[in-house]
Amino acid sequence: xxxxxxxxxxxxxxxxxxxxxxxxxxxxxxxxxxxxxxxxxxxxxxxxxxxxxxxxxxxxxxxxxxxxxxxxxxxxxxxxxxxxxxxxxxxxxxxxxxxxxxxxxxxxxxxxxxxxxxxxxxxxxxxxxxxxxxxxxxxxxxxxxxxxxxxxxxxxxxxxxxxxxxxxxxxxxxxxxxxxxxxxxxxxxxxxxxxxxxxxxxxxxxxxxxxxxxxxxxxxxxxxxxxxxxxxxxxxxxxxxxxxxxxxxxxxxxxxxxxxxxxxxxxxxxxxxxxxxxxxxxxxxxxxxxxxxxxxxxxxxxxxxxxxxxxxxxxxxxxxxxxxxxxxxxxxxxxxxxxxxxxxxxxxxxxxxx
Amino acid sequence: xxxxxxxxxxxxxxxxxxxxxxxxxxxxxxxxxxxxxxxxxxxxxxxxxxxxxxxxxxxxxxxxxxxxxxxxxxxxxxxxxxxxxxxxxxxxxxxxxxxxxxxxxxxxxxxxxxxxxxxxxxxxxxxxxxxxxxxxxxxxxxxxxxxxxxxxxxxxxxxxxxxxxxxxxxxxxxxxxxxxxxxxxxxxxxxxxxxxxxxxxxxxxxxxxxxxxxxxxxxxxxxxxxxxxxxxxxxxxxxxxxxxxxxxxxxxxxxxxxxxxxxxxxxxxxxxxxxxxxxxxxxxxxxxxxxxxxxxxxxxxxxxxxxxxxxxxxxxxxxxxxxxxxxxxxxxxxxxxxxxxxxxxxxxxxxxxxxxxxxxxxxxxxxxxxxxxxxxxxxxxxxxxxxxxxxxxxxxxxxxxxxxxxxxxxxxx
Numbered sequence: 001x002x003x004x005x006x007x008x009x010x011x012x013x014x015x016x017x018x019x020x021x022x023x024x025x026x027x028x029x030x031x032x033x034x035x036x037x038x039x040x041x042x043x044x045x046x047x048x049x050x051x052x053x054x055x056x057x058x059x060x061x062x063x064x065x066x067x068x069x070x071x072x073x074x075x076x077x078x079x080x081x082x083x084x085x086x087x088x089x090x091x092x093x094x095x096x097x098x099x100x101x102x103x104x105x106x107x108x109x110x111x112x113x114x115x116x117x118x119x120x121x122x123x124x125x126x127x128x129x130x131x132x133x134x135x136x137x138x139x140x141x142x143x144x145x146x147x148x149x150x151x152x153x154x155x156x157x158x159x160x161x162x163x164x165x166x167x168x169x170x171x172x173x174x175x176x177x178x179x180x181x182x183x184x185x186x187x188x189x190x191x192x193x194x195x196x197x198x199x200x201x202x203x204x205x206x207x208x209x210x211x212x213x214x215x216x217x218x219x220x221x222x223x224x225x226x227x228x229x230x231x232x233x234x235x236x237x238x239x240x241x242x243x244x245x246x247x248x249x250x251x252x253x254x255x256x257x258x259x260x261x262x263x264x265x266x267x268x269x270x271x272x273x274x275x276x277x278x279x280x281x282x283x284x285x286x287x288x289x290x291x292x293x294x295x296x297x298x299x300x301x302x303x304x305x306x307x308x309x310x311x312x313x314x315x316x317x318x319x320x321x322x323x324x325x326x327x328x329x330x331x332x333x334x335x336x337x338x339x340x341x342x343x344x345x346x347x348x349x350x351x352x353x354x
Numbered sequence: 355x356x357x358x359x360x361x362x363x364x365x366x367x368x369x370x371x372x373x374x375x376x377x378x379x380x381x382x383x384x385x386x387x388x389x390x391x392x393x394x395x396x397x398x399x400x401x402x403x404x405x406x407x408x409x410x411x412x413x414x415x416x417x418x419x420x421x422x423x424x425x426x427x428x429x430x431x432x433x434x435x436x437x438x439x440x441x442x443x444x445x446x447x448x449x450x451x452x453x454x455x456x457x458x459x460x461x462x463x464x465x466x467x468x469x470x471x472x473x474x475x476x477x478x479x480x481x482x483x484x485x486x487x488x489x490x491x492x493x494x495x496x497x498x499x500x501x502x503x504x505x506x507x508x509x510x511x512x513x514x515x516x517x518x519x520x521x522x523x524x525x526x527x528x529x530x531x532x533x534x535x536x537x538x539x540x541x542x543x544x545x546x547x548x549x550x551x552x553x554x555x556x557x558x559x560x561x562x563x564x565x566x567x568x569x570x571x572x573x574x575x576x577x578x579x580x581x582x583x584x585x586x587x588x589x590x591x592x593x594x595x596x597x598x599x600x601x602x603x604x605x606x607x608x609x610x611x612x613x614x615x616x617x618x619x620x621x622x623x624x625x626x627x628x629x630x631x632x633x634x635x636x637x638x639x640x641x642x643x644x645x646x647x648x649x650x651x652x653x654x655x656x657x658x659x660x661x662x663x664x665x666x667x668x669x670x671x672x673x674x675x676x677x678x679x680x681x682x683x684x685x686x687x688x689x690x691x692x693x694x695x696x697x698x699x700x701x702x703x704x705x706x707x708x709x710x711x712x713x714x715x716x717x718x719x720x721x722x723x724x725x726x727x728x729x730x731x732x733x734x735x736x737x738x739x740x741x742x743x744x745x746x747x748x749x750x751x752x753x754x755x756x757x758x759x760x761x762x763x764x765x766x767x
Contacts, residue, residue, distance in 0.1 A: 028456040151539045159539030252477040
C-alpha cells in the first residue's frame with residue numbers, strides 16, 4: 001500500500017478527534033450524529049456495490065433489516081424466551097440486567113454481521129447473473145418481500161412490531177444511552193472507512209471496476225467475475241447488517257416495513273446519498289450522506305407537508321445537474337486537485353484546434 | 355487528494371459552526387407559554403387521521419387559551435404546541451421525539467397518531483422522564499410495559515370490538531357464532547384482533563377466517579371471496595381509515611352478504627359521507643360519539659363540540675379529534691393541580707386525574723390507560739340518501755335499536 005501522506009494523516013486524525021469529541025460538543029444532537037454515522041456507512045457500502053461494481057442494488061435494505069431483527073432477537077433470546085417477549089399482549093415484563101444488555105447486543109451485532117453476509121452470498125449466487133436493470137428490479141423485490149415476510153412471523157412480533165430491550169435502568173445517566181449508540185456507530189463508521197479505503201488500494205477494486213466498465217471483457221481476461229461480485233456484495237451486507245443492528249437498538253422499536261425493511265426511505269436514501277456525493281469515489285458517499293442529512297434535518301421541518309416534494313426536486317436536481325455527484329463535479333472543475341496531471345500546452349493546443 | 359482535504363476541512367468546520375449556533379433556545383415554559391411537543395403524521399399512510407389529531411389539539415389549545423389559559427402559581431399561561439411531521443414512520447417519530455426533547459427543550463409531550471408510533475415514542479419520553487398524554491395509541495401492549503410517564507385518554511384497543519361479538523352472540527340466542535376476521539398488520543389492528551380472540555373464547559364462538567391485511571391497504575378481495583364461500587355470522591375488519599374504506603367499497607362491489615359487519619375507524623373515514631348507502635348497517639367501534647351526555651366547561655357537551663368543530667374545520671369531528679382535544683384538558687387540569695412546572699409533580703398530578711370532559715370520564719389505570727370510559731358502538735343508518743352514525747350500544751346512550759341481520763344486497767335498493 002502507498003504510504004499515508006502527512007496531510008492525510010492530519011486530516012484523518014482531525015476527523016477522528018472531531019468524531020470522538022462530537023457527542024460532548026453537541027450533546028443535544030447525539031441521536032442525529034448517530035444517524036449520520038449510520039447513513040455514511042450505508043452510503044459507503046452501497047457505493048461498493050453500485051459505484052465500484054456498477055450493480056445498482058436496492059436490496060441492501062434487506063441486510064440492514066435483517067441485522068436489525070437479528071440483533072434484537074439475539075439480545076432477547078439469549079436470556080428470555082423470545083416468543084413471550086414479542087407476544088402481542090405482552091403481559092409479562094422481562095428486564096435485562098446491565099451485563100445481559102451489553103452481552104446481548106455484542107453477540108447480537110456479531111450475528112447480525114455474519115448472517116446477512118452469508119445470505120448475501122446465497123442470494124448473490126442466484127441473482128448476480130442478472131445485469132443492469134434486471135438486477136436492480138430483482139433486488140427491489142427482495143426488500144419488499146422481506147418486509148412482508150417479517151410482518152407475518154409471530155416470533156419476531158409480526159405486525160405488532162418488536163420492542164427492543166430498553167437500555168438498562170441501573171445506568172442512571174440519561175446521556176449514557178445516547179453516547180453508547182453514538183460511539184458504537186462511530187466505531188462502525190471508522191471500521192467501514194478503513195475497510196473501504198483498503199479496498200480502494202487493492203486489486204479487488206480494479207476487478208470491480210473492470211466488471212463495471214465491461215464485464216464481458218473482464219471475463220475474457222480470465223477474471224471469474226461471479227466470484228468477485230458475490231464477495232463484493234457480501235462485504236456490503238456485512239456492514240449493512242451491523243448498521244441495522246445498531247439502528248434497531250437506537251430506535252427501540254422495530255416495525256417490519258417502516259423501520260427494518262424500509263425500502264421507501266432508507267433503501268432509497270442510501271442510493272441517493274451515494275449519487276449525490278459521487279459514486280465510485282471514496283469521499284463521495286461520505287460527503288453526500290453528510291449533506292443529505294443536514295438538508296433533511298435542517299429543512300425538513302421548515303417545509304412541513306412538502307418535504308417529500310422537496311426531496312423529489314432534490315433528486316431531479318442531482319440527476320440533471322450533478323450526474324456524477326459532487327465529487328465528480330469537483331473533479332471536472334479542478335482536475336489537478338485530484339492528482340490528475342494536466343499538460344497545459346496540450347490543453348491549449350486542443351482548445352485552439354477546436 | 356490533499357487539496358480536497360482542505361476543502362473537506364473547511365466544510366467540516368462550517369458545519370461545526372452551524373451546529374453550535376443551532377443550540378440556542380431551550381425552554382419548557384417560555385414567557386407566558388407552556389410549550390408542548392408533538393410528532394404528528396401529516397404525510398404518509400396515517401395522514402388523514404394525523405390531521406384529525408392535530409385539529410383536535412389545535413381546537414383545544416385555542417379554546418383553553420381564549421378562556422383564560424392555565425393558572426399556575428397565580429400566573430396565567432397559554433398553551434403552545436411545536437409540531438413535527440413523523441411521516442407515519444416509527445423510526446422518524448422516535449427521532450423527532452428525541453429532537454423535541456433535546457433540541458427544542460420540550461418537557462411535556464402530546465401523543466402522535468396510531469399505536470405503532472406511540473410505541474416508538476414512549477421509550478424516548480420514558481428515558482427522559484417526560485410526561486406524555488396521548489390520545490391515539492390504544493394498543494394494549496403500550497400499557498403493560500410499566501411506563502410511568504405515559505397516559506392515554508382512550509380505552510385500550512382490545513376493547514374496541516369485543517362488544518360487537520357479544521351482541522352477535524346475543525342475537526344468535528346466546529350460542530356461539532362463526533366469525534370471519536381480517537386485520538391490518540399493525541400494532542393497533544392486531545390488538546383489536548386479540549380482543550376478538552378473547553371474546554370468541556369466552557362466548558364459544560368459532561373463528562373460521564383469520565386473515566392479515568397488508569399495511570398499504572387497498573385490496574381485500576381475497577378475504578371477501580372466502581367470506582362469500584363460507585358464510586360467517588360476523589365479519590370483522592380493522593385497518594384504520596383505509597381499511598374501513600376498502601372494506602365497504604369491495605363488499606358493495608362484490609355484493610358480499612353477511613348478517614353483521616363490525617369495523618373500526620368508520621367516522622374517521624367519513625364512511626357515511628363517502629360511501630353513503632353502501633355503508634349502511636356497518637357497525638363501528640368508537641371511543642366517542644357526539645350524542646353522549648358528558649359535559650365540561652370548555653366545550654360544553656359533545657354536540658356543542660361537534661358544532662364548533664364543524665364551524666372551524668368544516669367537517670364532523672371523528673373521535674380521533676375529540677380524544678385529542680381531551681388530552682389538552684387533561685394537561686391543563688394536571689398543571690393546575692400540580693401548581694408547578696416540575697415534570698415529576700405534573701406526572702404525579704396526572705396519576706391522580708379524575709375528571710369529566712365532553713369526551714368522557716378520565717381516570718388513569720396503573721398502566722396509564724383510561725379506565726373510566728366504556729367503548730361505544732354505532733351503526734350507520736340512512737334516511738333516503740342521508741346517512742348518519744347512530745349509537746346502538748351500550749344501551750344507556752343508544753339512540754337507535756341495533757339493526758340485525760343486514761339485509762341481502764339483492765333486497766337492498
